[in-house]
Amino acid sequence: MKLKRINILGLQETHMTTQHLATVHTLYERRLQVYNSPDPDNASASAGVAFAIDKSTTRTDKTQFIELVPGRAALLVIQWRENTTTTILNTYAPNSPNDHPAFWQAVQDALEAHNIRTIDFMLGDFNLVEDEIDRTPPHPDRQTAVDALRNFRATFQLQDTWRHDNINYRLFTYRTVRNDNVIQSRLDRIYTSATTARNIYEWDHIIGYIPSDHDMITVRYAPSDATTTGPGRWTMPLHLLTNAAFLRDVKDAGRKLEANIAETIPARTPEHNAQTLWATFKATIRTLAKKHAALTKGRMSQKIKSLTAALDASPRSSRTK
Known part of the structure; x- marks a missing residue:
């Protein structure tokens, strides 16, 4: 996070228990604030979503963390300034397409129960793609699962901003090998509201330092009322x-x-x-x-x-x- 200057990191499939979280806070208490939603049945071996916040660059004194679907969906509300908040939904969708409609309905019900009407960012591993261009070899995903995600996005007015800006570009964040064939897809995405989309820039994806079959998607965000920072004083490299x-x-x-x-x-x-x-x-x-x-x-x-x-x-x- 320090090397890539990441302020807020959303993590999926963390397999983090309460003991693991306590260890992380002991080791990195001065630098990181970590919120974790573990799988309620098998925290060390299944699911889990978390947020890691760089305390040196992001205020955490008025942060709100809400578990929506334990181990699968969690919400973070960051208060940047006295009257400015940003809401981030972190999701790890089920592997089985049959479970997607019930999952997205559960997330929506939990948001409504907490009176959450607006989401600025929705990120995570969605375990499906909405368009064939996001898979190689190209093929459509289960339509009922895709429709469930799209209905949720429509309810909260979320858009695939990266795809809007890169209509014909192909980028894959997940890869595996089946029967000697390389399978790739863009399972990991960041959706934003239309308002938030006007204030984001520098989309990128990173091959992580920890071995994984997923890459990490990053984007920079500057709130509309963010303090203007000048170029600073020149110093010799x-x-x-x-x-x-x-x-x-x-x-x-x-x-x-x-x-x-x-x-x-x-x-x-x-x-x-x-x-x-x-x-x-x-x-x-x-x-x-x-x-x-x-x-x-x-x-x-x-x-x-x-x-x-x-x-x-x-x-x-x-x-x-």
Whole structure:
């Protein structure tokens, strides 16, 4: 979460017991707040949904966590500011298509019982796709299961925003091998309300550090009344401290500074003195740092581009057009 700057992480199939949750809080109490809804019958081996919140970036003092369907659906209400809340529904739908209609009805009933009328985000592992484009080989899922999800989405006015923005693009988050054939699908999705969709950006999917047959979907969200943050003050990238070419240029500029300061000792003027020369030297260092940082960034970008192309071309890739 720290590396990818994730503020709120929704997890499914956690298999987390009460003891596991206590251990997590003991180890990461200063950094994380974790809410877990375990499977009521077999918490350590079945289902489970959870939220993990980065306490260093997200306020948790007025957070509300509601279990809707134990082990399968939970709601998180985050209060960003005094009058601004965001509601996130985390779901882990049943594996069997026959169970989907009853599951979505149970989630809706629980939301209505808690007087929840609006959902900003619905995320999770839905264990089905709504369109054939989201499977390879393409094939439709059980229509009754798809209809149950669509009816729920219509009730709460939720849309597949990523698909709206990428009508013909194929992206898969789950993969398995059956009879020597690779099966891929976009089971993991994030739905949003139409209002929320105007404030989200930078969709991405990540191959997790923990081995899994699912990838993680991420998106950034900025509430309409979020505080505006400026560009900040420029600082020199620390990696330049080991850049031989940059250090060589700095040494050359330093030797020139020493010689110029020596010339001012017998003939100092308001325009030509150690202070003005030092200011010029600092400006020179800044210019050199930006120049070498740009060169390094270009090389890194090219390396990332080539690695991404290699990843896309590999059988493990989930990104195809």
